[in-house]
Amino acid sequence: MDEIIEHSKFGARKEDKQVVVITGSSGLIGSSLIQRLSKNYRVVGLDRVGPPYPPLQAECVNFDITDEKAINAAMERIRYGYGNKIASVIHLAAYYDFGEKDNPKYHEINVKGTKKFLQQLQDFDVEQFLFSSSNLIYKPTEPGVKINEDCPVEANWGYPESKVLTEDLIKKNNDDINAVFLRIAGIYTDDGHSIPITQQIKRIYEKELLSHFYSGDVDHGDVFVHLEDVVDAIEKAVDNRKEIPNETALNIGEPTSPTYQEIQDAVGNLLHGKDWETYEVPKSLAKAGAWARDLVSDPFIKPWMIDRAGTHYELDIWRAKDCLGWEPKHRVMDTLPKMIEDLKADPEAWYKKNNLD
Template sequence: MEEPAIKIKKDIIVISGSSGLIGTRLINELAKKYLVIGLDNIGYPFPPITAECVCIDITSDKSMENAFERIRFAYGNRIASVVHLAAYYDFSGEPSPLYQKITLEGTERLLRVLQGFEVEQFVFSSSLLVYDSTKPGINITEESPVNPKWDYPQSKVDTEKILRSKRGKISVMNLRIAGVYSNEGDSIPITNQIQRIYENQLTSHFYPGKFDRGNPYVHLDDLIAGLIKAIEKRKEFSGMTTINLGEPETMSFIELQNEIARLLFNKEWKTYKIPKFVAKTGAWVQGLFGDSFIKPWMVDLTDDHMELDISRANKMLDWEPKHRLRTTLPKIIDNLKSDPQKWYKENDLKPPSDLKEKQSEK
């Protein structure tokens, strides 16, 4: 094999989906130690300048092959880790061929090209949503049954099967990740719940599910730390290893509801349980008059519950989340109060017409 055009001593990390929330933060941290190559769509947005940008069309064999020929020419045949963050997701609940084209076939295409390289590790960003629901007090482990209930987690389960059969000799770290949030928000379910209460929307006072159920989350900083741990410990693993990353404490819906209201208005929020058929009808009607976050299909999932056993992450990766959603909520709410317009924009939320008046009231 010919010598690479650029001789470097740093290990090479390749990250797909490199311009996203997770990819951007991960690249900036990894660039302190590694040479990072960011794979992303052609055109804006681009990965951070701390990474070399290699544009690809993940649905094209030719584009994928050209991208990795470019990497081989410049840096050679050795890649320490490929962190695969690129995937399709859509909260509308509508079926989409993009799950197949991007998440499944895109991953298979990437694995196929990597067989021609010396790759130490492939990190896949899966989701805790692949698991079957549990009950309060019953933890989910990596051996718990899977039961994806909509297209996004189903695409993750199907892609995990591809990884098992198509990885060749590449070691795979399959990380099933909880919902990601940050001090600014950056979590669609959390920020929408905050928005409904902040605006005193009628829907903020009604809920069709069991109040004591909820889902785990993980702070962006802790997720980045977990990904870095997985990369640093890559030589300790072989085959395919699945590890859950999330906080060991799950806040229930009503705990979140009341804590958000306390932080915003210093009072308990009046919340009433309604039948599921009423909630579905209401969500459908709202959808007629705007792009409401709450969709009829979500109503069936309101009784679902997950809480995590993260002992494997602790043992294998020496990872323990330093943050908790409960103690980060005050920072998220403070950011909203201090600059509502900025908070709405950063969280891609449609502001109410009286947002300026709300800001002046604070």
């Protein structure tokens, strides 16, 4: 006779684990975060209808952050299945597009969507609202001058501008929920997954003529951070949520920023056994060339990007060390050999996983 299995009458509420809600749960950060946090928390992933889906360690609840009714339905599902108390809401959902300088979706999704979502959360007992912001909100600096969390902002295109506006609206529209702003650098993984880096590698791998020219200062560079270090930082922020003061901003990035030329030479040597000769060109000439290419194809480098070429970011991460006990374990220059190794082993697969087809 078959054994009769008795199902729990209490569902997830019977567990002692506290609840964490993650928006954008099927994305690069969200998927990795679910796998990490599910060991100690009950995780609910909020995401758009349809694939990709978050990992199975989290319940997937579909919602549309631009639709108040859809947000309300999702939160009612969470209330029914998990109760009214939420340890942390990790807000990763956002619109981002390298193809356009400005897009109405930046405001519709990133700003207005967050406001609608935050309004729904006021009916819950939420200990922490963690917002994934960006280092791109800051005014660029010069080599050797680090940016701390109190430095001026200078958002001059749609994406960072939406992050600045969203940080402000969270401060103005949030009642009784401790907010944390993680200003995250450009994320990469062992496989790549950084659009600027993988595009730079692609140009050198294919020996494109364009790979030898740059419209900015080659001795300037961006700040990066490995995905695993980002997940570490978020986990520490959730674990230490009761000790972090409300509206704390934290820089999450590596303490050193490689220059454009350093990455060029590293990739050139790894792929072709030599430094990669790179020449600075006037912005006016570069912009004209980008405009002409944009007429006949869909290149990665758009005319509006020329003005941003050569901007420099270096982050002071002291506050993250002090508040979270966090500092990155990876360095992008140490990871480049792994990226190139994977590219050489299977170029087609590497191109596909980095959306370079």
